[in-house]
Amino acid sequence: MPEVARREALASARQLLIRSGPTAVTLKAVGDEIGVTHANLIHHFGSAAGLQSALMESMVRDLTDALGAAVEQLRSNPGAPRALVDAVFDAFDQGGAGRLAAWIALSGDLQHLEPVRAAVRDLVDAICETFAAEGEQTHHRVTSAVLFIALYAFGDAVIGAPLRDMLDREDDAGRKIVARLLPTFLF
Template identity: 45%
Template sequence: MSIAARRLSPDESRARALAAARELLIEAGPGAVTLKAVAGRIGRTHANLLHHFGSAAGLQRALAETMAETITASIGAAVVKARSGQGSARDVVDLTFDAFDKEGAGALASWMILSGNEDALDPILEAIHRLVDELGATGEADIPQLTLQLVMAALGDALLGRAMASALGLPRETARRMAAETLARARGLPVG
């Protein structure tokens, strides 16, 4: 006796697919985020995911967009908290570095670039730009430069940080500490 899969609304189906895609990204890297793998994980068909995303590139773009929105929201909240004296530069740095490393954003962005799917980066860049605009609304002109520096440090650390720190005989968290010190100095925040 077979058990029919519960019918999901289009929004529920899309959300489950994106959650599964994010799990696959974290577990096995961006190459594992395929329509077939996501469909198998959520008990749906390849055709069902094609309907929602159009292609593997569409799935990856939607994943990048979802991740960018949640990540920038948490980083924005940490910045506001640090500005109010209830957080630190290290809190902001850790969220940013974790997004690129532990949550897979660095690997996903690099993979998109290397596979020629650079348009899929647009949602990430747009989300970061919106966050910079929100944070800079207080008239702080250095927000774009600090953001660029932090994002580039986090991306580089996600891709090469472990190997580079090891080769140089430095503790793994050195890049995070340096980024937090830079941010703290620039914004007058506690380092953390």
């Protein structure tokens, strides 16, 4: 399968995951969306599991890139907690990383998250550099802040929309809460 067609299949699979969850990511559904046969996708991905694995690799790479961009943004503008929050929330929500993380966690195949480890460490290091003058507890406070942002962004991506609707809250309510509370972890 030419690389363009492979990217098209992965883009379709991502949209199916975001729109309808992991059970929607089938060879037939992807083939129907991009106009190729089920057999064509099997030939190039090997199986549904091969397609799903390629999708996970692609999405993990995108999450790693998004975290890297957040690190660079923080290094160039350390006074912007909302920008950092938005970058992480966007990766989990619009980028599909929240649904991907849920899928990986529920499957129990956590090895797919291993490439994210370095990006998370880079984010912690960048925040630590920004607040290095704050004392010995910097690393502990920063890892707490990153845990808080990531867990909240994950939860917001997976269940935030219906929960906000139940509570009659605006779309960015979670982001506002995290941005407002984030400085309490760092100072």
